Amino acid sequence: MIDHEADHHVSQLLDELGPGEPPAGFARNVMARVISTRHATTERTVPFKKEGIAMTRKAMWGLAAAAAITLAVFAIKGFPPVGRGTEGTIGAAKKYQAPQIADKDVVLGDVSAQQFLQSDTFARLLKDPASLKLLSDAHFVQQLSDSALASALKNPDLAAALRPYGPNCSTCNFEFLAALQKPSFAKAVQDPQFLSAVQSPAFAAALKNPEFLAALDDPAVAAALQKQDLQAALKHPALAAALKSPELAAALRPYGPICHGYCMNQLLAALQDPSFARALQNPQVFAALQNTAFAQALSDTRLGAALQSQAFQQALNSSGFFAALRDARFAQALARSH
Amino acid sequence: MRANLTNFSTRGGYVDQDADDLALVTRCRGGDTAAFEALVERYQRVLFTVALRMLGDYDAAGDAAQNAFVKAYQKLETFDPTRRFFSWIYRILVNECLNARRDHLPHEPLAPDLAAEGTPADLFETEERRSRVQAAILALPMEYREVIVLRHFTELSYEEIGETLHVPAKTVKSRLHTARGRLAGMLRDLDARP
Numbered sequence: 001m002i003d004h005e006a007d008h009h010v011s012q013l014l015d016e017l018g019p020g021e022p023p024a025g026f027a028r029n030v031m032a033r034v035i036s037t038r039h040a041t042t043e044r045t046v047p048f049k050k051e052g053i054a055m056t057r058k059a060m061w062g063l064a065a066a067a068a069i070t071l072a073v074f075a076i077k078g079f080p081p082v083g084r085g086t087e088g089t090i091g092a093a094k095k096y097q098a099p100q101i102a103d104k105d106v107v108l109g110d111v112s113a114q115q116f117l118q119s120d121t122f123a124r125l126l127k128d129p130a131s132l133k134l135l136s137d138a139h140f141v142q143q144l145s146d147s148a149l150a151s152a153l154k155n156p157d158l159a160a161a162l163r164p165y166g167p168n169c170s171t172c173n174f175e176f177l178a179a180l181q182k183p184s185f186a187k188a189v190q191d192p193q194f195l196s197a198v199q200s201p202a203f204a205a206a207l208k209n210p211e212f213l214a215a216l217d218d219p220a221v222a223a224a225l226q227k228q229d230l231q232a233a234l235k236h237p238a239l240a241a242a243l244k245s246p247e248l249a250a251a252l253r254p255y256g257p258i259c260h261g262y263c264m265n266q267l268l269a270a271l272q273d274p275s276f277a278r279a280l281q282n283p284q285v286f287a288a289l290q291n292t293a294f295a296q297a298l299s300d301t302r303l304g305a306a307l308q309s310q311a312f313q314q315a316l317n318s319s320g321f322f323a324a325l326r327d328a329r330f331a332q333a334l335a336r337s338h
Numbered sequence: 339m340r341a342n343l344t345n346f347s348t349r350g351g352y353v354d355q356d357a358d359d360l361a362l363v364t365r366c367r368g369g370d371t372a373a374f375e376a377l378v379e380r381y382q383r384v385l386f387t388v389a390l391r392m393l394g395d396y397d398a399a400g401d402a403a404q405n406a407f408v409k410a411y412q413k414l415e416t417f418d419p420t421r422r423f424f425s426w427i428y429r430i431l432v433n434e435c436l437n438a439r440r441d442h443l444p445h446e447p448l449a450p451d452l453a454a455e456g457t458p459a460d461l462f463e464t465e466e467r468r469s470r471v472q473a474a475i476l477a478l479p480m481e482y483r484e485v486i487v488l489r490h491f492t493e494l495s496y497e498e499i500g501e502t503l504h505v506p507a508k509t510v511k512s513r514l515h516t517a518r519g520r521l522a523g524m525l526r527d528l529d530a531r532p
Contacts, residue, residue: 017471034371
């Protein structure tokens, strides 16, 4: 037994020891090791031998096939370098060289299955819990094998835009994967017209911002994006030409994806605003967007300023406004003022 | 979500356990490395303290705590979200401490946290006393050392210690009583600082 006085004595002595203070830079060092671990290619092996626990060998090969499809699609245009230079995976990669994956399972184009399966990219993909979960989803795999998506992903600008969200990205991969998992996004991606629209450089640039992806989660925005009228409008050559205008770019910069942080937040706030979403769903808006004169007018710096006004926001919801925009006389007036 | 489940003391500068550990773990599992950094920031001090008192060596404690965090990150998918994150990472840390002790015996636990104010004689006396207390902790069998460290240096409740060690709270109380009795015996001749 320990008496009260002795117990108090022990407490005093222990209190005197007190807490320890970690070495300076402790957290930074931990994170450096975590990041290097994340990027390492040889530290973890896939638990093939754990029969019946996590995943059977058959399921593992199914996943490998799915992963191959995914990364093959991503690799079509310059995704993370694959192949030579990834010798670190040779030991483990031998496991993946068995011929279970048939050509029909792996849509690799001009990239060989063996090369891909031995790649650093593939090894990293298998280590990413989010990727594994996503790749286990039959619907997602089906999406990836969709020829329209593959075609869209061949766009160099889009590929460049997606690169930050690729398997080489330690922090942002999750955001991209999370966006892909959203039903609304998946639905939109399967639409050929949408796929065509997303090939625009502007959309590709927007994809660089994870917050933009978050905006896609908004049901109203997602619904609007799926409207064929909008997709057609986005593809309209005149609108595309207008969007290339330096003046318009300057005017829209406060809301544009090239502006990060505060500015981008404004754009996202606008996108998520129900009134904006409603405006996008207005057929008249789409019709107006496809109007050549309107597209040309967008090139005007003064209009760019006007776009930022509250009055314009209100006008967007006015049917008369869009009727006027389609009017040839209005276009002429715009031309005169220009 | 429950807030402040533990009684990690802010008085001693320990990190409070927030309710969003699970959210951070979920983000980590999704690949968000920054979320793990938040967990490191939150638990670095308490885990380092545990390691320091378990090992009695500043450098070894730093290594063990660092290894524990890295292994926790690597094994994050095995974390059971119905349990507390601290309990889980604590087990990893204890294993690291056991490995460290197998590798080398502790030496004098001189460390920045042991600094004391006063005259050189006071400093010497304080350090001597702390060394004795630390040595006494290290002399305890593991099951007693754990409850002493968890109770006094993380200030977990009996129930929380029990959850961490996978034993009933009454076992924790019993072990703690025995551990304190043994410490009292070993430190009987040592005066506490007035």
